[in-house]
Amino acid sequence: MGVVTAVQGKKIVKWGAIVMVGYYLLARPTDAAHTVHGAFDGMVSAANSMAQFFATLT
Numbered sequence: 001m002g003v004v005t006a007v008q009g010k011k012i013v014k015w016g017a018i019v020m021v022g023y024y025l026l027a028r029p030t031d032a033a034h035t036v037h038g039a040f041d042g043m044v045s046a047a048n049s050m051a052q053f054f055a056t057l058t
Helices: 006-027 029-057
Strands: none
């Protein structure tokens, strides 16, 4: 009964991550906005690189 199962462990990790993200958003909103902006820029850059790659294949 005292052993944490894998399902319970996943729930603990998931909720812990949600709480940490929420705290980060509330405690440092400017830094959180910069993080999101940087992640979005990275995804756009990756998409552009993939588009260039596939364009050169044809």
